[in-house]
Amino acid sequence: MSDIIVEIQQGKLKGATGEDYYGGKFYKFLGIPYAKAPKGDLRFKAPNPPESWTDIRNATKEGPECPSSDMYFTYFIGNEDNCLNLNVFTKELPKESESLKKPVMVWIHGGAFVTGSNKSDLYGPDYLMTQDIILVTINYRLGILGFASFKDPSLEVPGNNGLKDMRMALKWVQQNIEKFGGDPNNVTIFGESAGAASVHYLVLSPSTKGLFHKAILQSGCALNNWAWGKNNSTEIAKCLGYKDTEEKKILDRLRKESAKNIIRGQGKLKEDFSAGSVRPFGPVVEPPSEDAFLTEHPLKILQSQSWNKVPIIMGYNSGEGIFFELVRKTVPGIKLPLNLEQEIPYELGLANTDKGKEIAERLKELYFADSNEEDIDQVYKLKGDIIFMQSIQRAIGYHSKNTDSPIFAYRMSVVGTLNYLNTILLSSSINTVGFCLFMCKLSSMTKWMFQGLINCFSKKHLPLVSHADDLTYLFATFFTPKIQKGSQEDIYIQRCVKMWTNFAKYGKPTSETDDETLNDLSWKSVGADKIEFLDIGEKLKIIDNIDIERLEIWNEFYDFLIA
Template sequence: MIRLFSMMSENYVIDTKLGKIRGKLASNYLGVKYYSFQGIPYARAPVGSLRFKAPLPAEAWNGVLDGTKEGPACPSFLLFDWVIGNEDNCLNLNVYIKELPKNGVPLKPVMVWIHGGGFTRGSNSSKLNGPGYLMTEDVILVTINYRLGVLGFICLEDEHLGVTGNAGLKDQVMALKWVRENIISFGGDPNNVTVFGQSAGGASVHFLTLSPLAKGLFHKVIIQSGSALNSWASGVRGVKHICEYMKTEENDEFKILNILQNMTVKELLSIQKNIPDRILAGFQRFFAPVVEKPSKDAFIYEEPEHLLKSGNYNKVPIIIGTTSNEAVFHRGARVFEGLRWSFDCKLEIPLDLRKELSEKEEAEVVEKICNFYKLPADVCEESSFELKSDNLFVHGCHRSMNYHIETNNNPIFCYKFSFEGSMNHFKNISLAHYPRTYILCMYLATMLGTGFMRSMLMKIAYSVGFKEISGSAHGDELSYLFGSIFSRQMEPNSSEENIMKRLVKLWTNFAKHSNPTPENNEDELGIRWIPIEQNKHHYLDIGDELTMKMNPFSERNKFWNDIYDEYSKK
């Protein structure tokens, strides 16, 4: 039964199981009103003795919670040593609804968004994940925070200390439990929940399908440019690397935990920043998901590939795909971090495969990579984009999809996002001659500029010059799902508005019907999205038009399939 709401002086109050929440009116990109409830705690503050540990459910509150302002982000470094967010109340979520709930009105499909950021950055902020596009459709949108980096993914070997890893992923499970218990108060259907995410958010969604802790908490998933089989989605157990940085030979994990729990957030993030990602034997983050020791509280205690092969996971309908040129964003990330361009073909061998190779086999694989990708002796960054796209994103998603075909009887829809438009902001950032200038001007145009000032700032942003490289970069589809500080005014009937409407319609159709192009909507979209079959990898090319094609990146995926078949010993 839906709990009643009250309206007083433009305040909108909804009564949940934990207490009352006051929201506010907001407007979608067309100026149509929707309702916003922000900063809602779904777990207790992970501070003191709770730092690094699995989350505990939020406690009930007295009075009316102010949900008219966003809650804090989980701590991370934004730029240089600038810490954003805080631990207190960072485990919060936002709920956006088109209309207030009423008895007798059917419950709405729920979409839960998990942000990306390499497990080290990001938040549910509406400045980056604005609901203004999705709120044109009759769904409920939930956006969540979860702990990042060392705070969310440190893993101790002594399970008695309660820091077994994956706290950030367990936060996501706790948020989904909150949705199951409370979303009906907002008019949402707890039995029709779609979880979707991009990059680390996409990998998180994939991990949720593999986790016994998440069983029954969702009913469909959309996995965008991320997979549990991507090497960067694999973390490191133990704290030896932390001890090396701290220059301590202490091997008592109890004492180490006590030291870490008493550090400031900035001190902890400095440790994280100064322990570089492991690029030897493939790109790997130290603070990322790990396989835990078996227990009833473990998020995941078998290797993802084993779970996918066995079919021992949460089987639901899936949308999965990538952009057409993922690694363009690699250039932007490198420039943004102040890193010089370098290339070593040995480090382009995926982590899980390279661990198994002898020195002779490694040399053979390097030669095959160079020949297949036609890499020149003086490899430039642009000539490595296809290779890096495959190893960072494409082939991991492809392998995952192949396993799901074998063991999941639900429909699986594959896509490639190839649209190139003025709102492909990740590509713009990556290819701008002065990326920081572009970001600063876009930010100021949105936050400070109005009228003439906004126009001038936008003009400056687009005058910095861009490299000419084809394809859609990692994250570019987000500009057409969410409004953000980088969003430009949507020109009516422009190609950007058209692709936004199509993408929003496909994603919300899937949330409503488990099918992105149900029969009664085929004419509206002009296409029927065919799910993949064994040996028939249909995919939807989301470009200037929607087009069904076969076998995305077919030659490149076949190359890596053959490499794995020949050299993998597992």
Template sequence: MVVIEIESGKLRGKLGLDKLNNNFYIFHNVPYAQPPVGSLRFKAPRPVQPWKGIKDATREGSECVSRHLITRKIVGSEDCLNLNVYTPELPQKNRPKPLKPVMFWIHGGIFMTGSNKTDLFGPEFLMAEDVVLVTINYRLGILGFLSLEDTSLGVPGNAGFKDMVMALKWVQKNITKFGGDPNNVTVFGESAGAVAAHLLILSPMTKGLLHKIIAQSACALNTWVGGRRSAKIVAEQLGFSNSDERKLISFLQGVSAVDILKAQIKIDTADFIETDFRFFGAVVEKPSSEEPFLDRRPIDIISSGDYNHLPMMIGYNDREGMAIDQIVPSRARAPFFENMEFSVPLALKVQRGSTLSKQIANEIRLFYFGDVKQTREEHQTQYFDLSTDTCFLRDIYFSVKHHIKTFTKPIYFYKFTLETELNIFKKLQNKNIAGVYHGDELGYIFKTMFTPDITPESPEDLAQKKVIKLWTNFAACGNPTPDSTDYILGVKWKPVDTHNVNYLEIGNPLSMKSNPEPERMAFWEKIFEINPLVSKL
């Protein structure tokens, strides 16, 4: 056991063993904000209050009220604004050492599920490197992303993102106590966590709080990122029909968090196909007395160049779309596959059912499936490629293309093609199609409850070493391959330039290439030329 003192009080931590069987320090369930309960529900987080005595930080804290990512059971509590800190060593007054790069992890889960727990995000791989790791929880679903029209009520939206900002402020105040450098913080995340990382550099709230980002398999321009105002619909699902927002918020603050989650589940399941926007996600906040997390659409911020220009690493797994069966509710899978209008980009602002919408849908069908009647059984790979493009890659690619026009820092793009026993999500879903599943890169960065024993010099060991080296190199200096003679990597990763989307294929071996999925991306660029007035994502 070890005790340290941070700004808000003393913490008792414990020791763990990294991949190389060296000791590191663990501090779990460290509060970074007040519990968002009662009148604080749905509102921006408040700074954590100091405590007396020594707080036990040896056991993991609660995730936000949600359905578990794997078991689908309801878990968590509202008292969830906690983080974990892992560090190879603690500062010693008599032996000062340079502060270490900080890696700040945001979990994915479509803003509906997930947590910072070690069942999926164990620190053992990263602790074998010279970094400090912070993993956070934030509010999910309607609890984290409810927004109201009446700005005087203090619920403009984006509370879950503001939780992340509060956690970054905590890092600035406290991370030196763990040996971390507050002036070298890399935010990294996967899926919804990647969206959050991208939004954090676009937000006016975050200047000086982070210094690099890694966005794995998503970005702020993905079509599923946007939320909408939904308090009335949620309240009606719970039996309250008054449309006055002051009465609505009072009612919703008095209902149990579990009941709110159950209402959210019913609405999301019923509305998946019928509506274009989900109820929880990023919203452009109306002007108010509260500092906004997002004051304009992400594409407008990127195009303006008015954002935090920081080194960026961004990329995708080569067949992300295999996860579509897990994401889309079972009742919606058949129409989602059969009706290509559901793949017409919302950013085109083409009315569903219109002649133009049907024309675009037919072009999509012809490009991906040819002039034949498509069935899931006969065209699974094509369907998964379409899902990869429409849910993930297309908007990541366009995001990079837009950024490069205004960006003053390097952008490192990757395509992940490694397939070993560490690709745990594909194994869990029993997919036997070639390609890397959504989230499969996580098995190379974190130890999980499903991670097999890794034999030294095995394909898993060699691949894991390469991935962790790229990620931690970038965290240390903003360049994933600073030493071209590094025998582990053996490659120089070139950033994107104005002419080419250079990318590193993270496979076996690592190799530099240009312009990922060129035919597919050229197809989508052509689709967006149909209406130049709305062709911006």
């Protein structure tokens, strides 16, 4: 077989072939640099365009992660050499006589802005490649290296370099995706958790106009207060053991520090993801400049209606708050939220006020009227609403009232055998599950063996979808078993894949044509006064104003902020 060669602006690439989970062939080009390596003088700077090469570049192996701790096992991974890379997957390469270009989907991974990567062991293209789209998965800088934000303007480290990396990757797509058969005028960005919040920031930033044309936000948005950061030179110095307080001295030391030491120091900051405190690493509002990504608060942008008006899918999972179990079992000292004043989002500015005490009483009545603050099921609901649901719902409301572009809302509630995070987090043997995952990744343990083991662990059954469990219906992972065609898992996967790729192709997730996968469902855009959600459960069904009873009370709290 002859080499698979594609020539882009920077030079020629040698690709490889893969198989989707039905056995169909696709092409893959891996580890492609979209920017210069962010090291040396480029560390903590906005990304620069990639350099060209003369020989044929081997793009058959994935590139390195950006320096971070492994998402599952916390050991150090990645390096700064070519960490700003992306992968391209396509069912077929363009022919000279072919004019029809394919829709492009650009995936932005989650990981709380401190971990994650574009590696196929978590984001395998096997499911999406059953459809005729082009998939691009990207890396971006994380934690201190991606979201250091210093106040001193002379240092030129205002923040948001991770977001600026994403913007640079989208520019690369505009310049090069036609060479793979993609349509630069039909690009959909999509992401989950911090990836979804990043997608929302890309929608809100005036600097990204024309780089994409649709957006999908899964379990995250720019109004989630865990998606905001702050000027963090003090926190950086503290976690790295620096006694310096002058920002220039801190930055000088950081430039000489190894990436491994930076990530190790960063790990000393144990986050509890409480709504009552600002996270140290994340997007910030920057002073205006030529490279600035975000110069106004997301809420102000939404109120001013000055965002990129593109079609959007936005939603969340039915059991987002089960994520609290991960925090509770992995961060020392985390306790149940017995003091509800500490659960009031910090942006409301109600700490130690009479209004704060009043809201704490309202929260107790709303979530614990028939139980107490130690009822873990109600804690999951409280945490899910505070950290995810209410701000995503408010974002949907802002978009639906102030744009002519369609907004499609959903709640994921399907509970199946692929809901692994739910199983792991609710297991009384979480450490054993983690060990089995680790062995499955590093050894010859088969995926079926892992699934058999995980099903043996005792767990509390909740018919809810945990944070991130929607991903297993879009991407294959290193621990996903072989999916049998026609199985219940296959049905769930194909309908999610079909809706997401329909949206990328046509701007709407369902079509008028007969489609057995979607049961002729018509998923309509939300209205300004009536928000219809698609509930993605065992069956697909439309529900008006979902979770409205709790949302109305949260809206009342935030009306106080706006007033």
